[in-house]
Amino acid sequence: MRDDLFKAALLVTVACPDGVGYRILRAMNADYLNQQFLIAMPMLKDSHFEQSVTLLCEHNDEGAMGIVINRPSEVALSELLDHLGYPVHDAEIGGHSVYLGGPVRRDHGFVLHDGETRWPGATPIAEGINLTTSRDILRDIARGEGPVNFLVALGYAGWGAGQLESEITENAWLNAPLDGRVLFELPYEQRWHAAAGLAGVDISRLAPHSGHA
Numbered sequence: 001m002r003d004d005l006f007k008a009a010l011l012v013t014v015a016c017p018d019g020v021g022y023r024i025l026r027a028m029n030a031d032y033l034n035q036q037f038l039i040a041m042p043m044l045k046d047s048h049f050e051q052s053v054t055l056l057c058e059h060n061d062e063g064a065m066g067i068v069i070n071r072p073s074e075v076a077l078s079e080l081l082d083h084l085g086y087p088v089h090d091a092e093i094g095g096h097s098v099y100l101g102g103p104v105r106r107d108h109g110f111v112l113h114d115g116e117t118r119w120p121g122a123t124p125i126a127e128g129i130n131l132t133t134s135r136d137i138l139r140d141i142a143r144g145e146g147p148v149n150f151l152v153a154l155g156y157a158g159w160g161a162g163q164l165e166s167e168i169t170e171n172a173w174l175n176a177p178l179d180g181r182v183l184f185e186l187p188y189e190q191r192w193h194a195a196a197g198l199a200g201v202d203i204s205r206l207a208p209h210s211g212h213a
Contacts, residue, residue, distance in 0.1 A: 032059035033164075035126040037182070037195040038066060039174040042206050048103045053195045054157050055112065055178060057125050064159040067110055067131070069151060069183055070191040072097035077141075077152055084135065086142035093141060097188070101153030109154050111137050113147035114180065126178050149184035174199055 038054040040046075054066040078094025081087065088094035101110055111132045117124060119140070121133040140146040159167075167173055176198035182191055196203035 033064070033175050034059050035178045037176045037178055037198065038164075039176060039192065039195045039199075039203070041172055041174055042203065044172045049157070051192045053182070053191045054102070055125070055183065056175075057123075057131055057156075059164065061161060063161050064164045066157045067099075067101040067112055067151075067153050068157055069099065069112070069153075070188040071100040072188055073100050073154070080152070081138060081142045084138060086139050088142045090144055093144065096150075096152065099151055099153040099188075101155045102157030104156050104158040106155035108156070109133065109135075109138070109152065110156060111141075111150055111152050112183065113137070113150035114184065115147040115149075129178065129180060129183070149180070151183065174201060174203070176201075 033056050036056050036059075038056050040049045040052045042051075044050060049068070051070075052068050053070045054068045056064060056066040058065045075098045076094060077096040077098055078088045078091075080098050081094070100106075112125070113130055113132060114128050115130070116122075117130050117132075119132045119134045119137040122137075123131050125131050137146055137150075138152070141150060141152075164173070168175070174196055176195055179195075179198055182194045182198070186194055193203055
């Protein structure tokens with residue numbers, strides 16, 4: 001897995017070249033679940049998504065795309081940046097984990113962050129929250145010139161037209177409004193419960209057959 005992540009990091013581009021990942025650059029439809037957390041229900045046992053929290057970056061009639069925010073890999077950010085030729089001199093920055101953003105296109109990198117959209121490939125996701133797919137932001141993070149809060153992920157989660165809606169009606173997912181504190185401040189192991197709490201749900205009390213849409 002470590003070697004695969006390093007290979008993937010070398011392929012981070014200004015924008016995803018195809019599929020839902022490219023369409024994130026288009027205007028988002030407010031009628032869908034954009035700017036929402038997608039929280040796996042207890043019944044969902046898929047190895048990629050069990051007890052996961054995904055920030056939905058785009059959801060429209062063509063499908064959905066998001067970044068899983070509570071699946072850290074075994075690779076520290078310092079290792080990844082050093083592999084890219086961007087040595088990190090701040091131990092706190094280097095100690096961040098590289099996250100597994102989803103099972104789709106693990107050869108592409110994504111940075112969820114606050115602050116400005118001054119980097120190539122930067123797209124606003126919600127007020128004060130952006131998604132950037134450029135290596136420039138990784139260089140600046142290594143230099144200590146990047147955003148204050150960020151999450152680096154490889155790969156994304158994707159759904160085809162109508163697929164996510166179908167899974168929600170089958171009680172596979174709970175949705176809740178995006179909260180920057182959950183995204184950037186809470187330890188990853190607390191994010192599943194905390195995100196569900198934003199919807200007023202104690203997810204540990206839910207039986208596998210229950211749900212919320």
